[in-house]
Amino acid sequence: MRILLTGATGQIGGSLKVRLSGHDVVAPDRKAFDLEQSETIAPFIDRVRPHLIINCAAYTAVDDAEQDRQRAAQINGIAPGLIAAAAKAAGAGLIHFSTDYVFDGLAKQPYRETDGCMPLNAYGRTKLQGEQAIAAAGGEYLIVRTSWIYAAAGKNFLMTMLRLGAERPILRVVVDQTGAPTSANAMASIVAAIVTQMGNAPTQYLRQHGGVLNATCAGQTTWHGFATTIFDEARRRGMRLAVETVEPVATAQYPTPARRPNYSVLDLTRLNREFGIAPASWRDALTEVMDRLAH
Ligand SMILES: NC(=O)c1ccc[n+]([C@@H]2O[C@H](COP(=O)([O-])OP(=O)(O)OC[C@H]3O[C@@H](n4cnc5c(N)ncnc54)[C@H](OP(=O)(O)O)[C@@H]3O)[C@@H](O)[C@H]2O)c1
Numbered sequence: 001m002r003i004l005l006t007g008a009t010g011q012i013g014g015s016l017k018v019r020l021s022g023h024d025v026v027a028p029d030r031k032a033f034d035l036e037q038s039e040t041i042a043p044f045i046d047r048v049r050p051h052l053i054i055n056c057a058a059y060t061a062v063d064d065a066e067q068d069r070q071r072a073a074q075i076n077g078i079a080p081g082l083i084a085a086a087a088k089a090a091g092a093g094l095i096h097f098s099t100d101y102v103f104d105g106l107a108k109q110p111y112r113e114t115d116g117c118m119p120l121n122a123y124g125r126t127k128l129q130g131e132q133a134i135a136a137a138g139g140e141y142l143i144v145r146t147s148w149i150y151a152a153a154g155k156n157f158l159m160t161m162l163r164l165g166a167e168r169p170i171l172r173v174v175v176d177q178t179g180a181p182t183s184a185n186a187m188a189s190i191v192a193a194i195v196t197q198m199g200n201a202p203t204q205y206l207r208q209h210g211g212v213l214n215a216t217c218a219g220q221t222t223w224h225g226f227a228t229t230i231f232d233e234a235r236r237r238g239m240r241l242a243v244e245t246v247e248p249v250a251t252a253q254y255p256t257p258a259r260r261p262n263y264s265v266l267d268l269t270r271l272n273r274e275f276g277i278a279p280a281s282w283r284d285a286l287t288e289v290m291d292r293l294a295h
Contacts, residue, residue: 001200002026004048004092006033006083007056011151012097015188016054020195026050030057035079036071045086052202053087054095054191055080058127062101063257065123076126081133088139093202095191098212100147100179102128105261112267113145113212121258131212140206144191147216147264148226151184152293157223158286161230162293165243175224175248179264180216183285190215193277209274214266217282224248226282233286237294 001023007013008027017027026048033044035057045053058076059065065072080096087094101124102117119125134141150156164171198205221229228246235241251260271277280288 001051001198001202002049003195004028004045004050004053005056006035006054007058010056010058010060011149011154011156011184012146012187012191013054013056015151015184016056016191019188019192023195035075038074038078038082041079041082042086042089045083045090045092049090050087050092051200052093052095052195052198053083054195055083056097058097059123062121062123062260065126066121066257069122069126072122072126073129076123077129077133080130081137084134084137084139084141087141088137091203093198093206094134094139094141095194096130096134096141096143098131098143098145099124099127100145100216100264100266101261102131102145103261103264105177105263107263110265110267111214113214113270120261123258140203140210142194142206142210143212144215145212145266146182146187147266148179148181149184149187150181150289152289157181157226158230158289161227162234162239165231165234165241167242169242170245170247171227171243172247172249172254173224173227174251174254175222176250177260177262177264178220178222180218180220180266181226181282181286182217183289185288186217186280186285187215190271190277190279194275197275213270213275214268215271215277216266216268216279217285218268218279219281219283220265221282229283229286230290233290237290239294
């Protein structure tokens with residue numbers, strides 16, 4: 001199957017590229033396929049003639065998006081709709097990623113795919129705009145909502161904690177935001193399993209199994225819980241740390257440009273029952289990434 005994979009220099013895209021090596025994967029970088037250049041999107045897809053498009057490219061700097069709204073809206077809100085329309089014209093299926101930040105975080109139990117969205121920040125609004133644009137294009141698609149992505153490289157919470165934990169004795173980490181940390185690897189293995197289920201017929205498959213799908217690692221924790229577990233795992237592997245105290249703080253004591261939901265755990269029932277996929281727990285996924293970092 002020919003797969004057009006965008007965002008392959010990013011966390012999920014990079015992991016997916018490795019797992020899709022059995023397919024004919026076309027993975028242009030931002031220079032070759034820039035989602036800010038609307039007019040190039042349809043012609044590029046028309047040239048590649050993919051059977052499936054997996055769009056991992058996005059504007060993911062949540063705080064920066066508050067100021068850089070137009071760029072974020074172009075990349076996250078407008079471009080996905082153009083990709084979906086071009087996919088439809090090419091007879092291709094589309095897998096796209098969205099976020100737990102489409103929710104306001106007031107729920108007390110995991111969000112289901114059908115729950116109403118109410119983003120608190122510009123990033124979440126642009127991602128929701130992208131979801132709606134894809135649905136409006138009328139093709140065959142799967143929008144995979146995930147959360148708290150990290151990997152053994154790049155800019156993410158794990159790498160930030162390991163860097164700060166090596167420098168400072170005391171760290172203050174937010175304790176009143178709850179979610180599901182998800183390694184890029186765990187996410188990629190879920191999507192790779194779905195691609196395998198598609199066989200050579202992605203559009204037929206998506207006609208039956210399309211729409212919105214929650215997919216994260218299993219379980220939940222807070223940023224503080226995530227940080228303390230990272231440091232436990234790092235110590236167990238003999239990594240040198242300066243940090244002695246990880247102080248739990250309320251979001252109000254740690255203001256950021258973008259507001260974030262207090263609770264954004266996603267319900268995994270559809271992933272489990274319909275797709276037969278049981279994701280790794282966030283702790284097991286972290287163990288696997290820490291093992292890789294330690295070697
Ligand atoms: N990170 C999270 O915690 C998180 C949580 C929930 C959902 N998601 C969603 O999951 C998906 C993947 O996230 P990620 O964390 O893997 O992203 P990431 O590591 O930040 O990578 C983003 C990718 O998008 C590319 N990109 C950015 N602007 C582009 C443009 N104008 N044209 C073409 N490519 C462009 C980047 O290319 P360069 O390398 O050139 O910058 C990079 O390859 C996104 O849809 C994101 O919204 C992420």
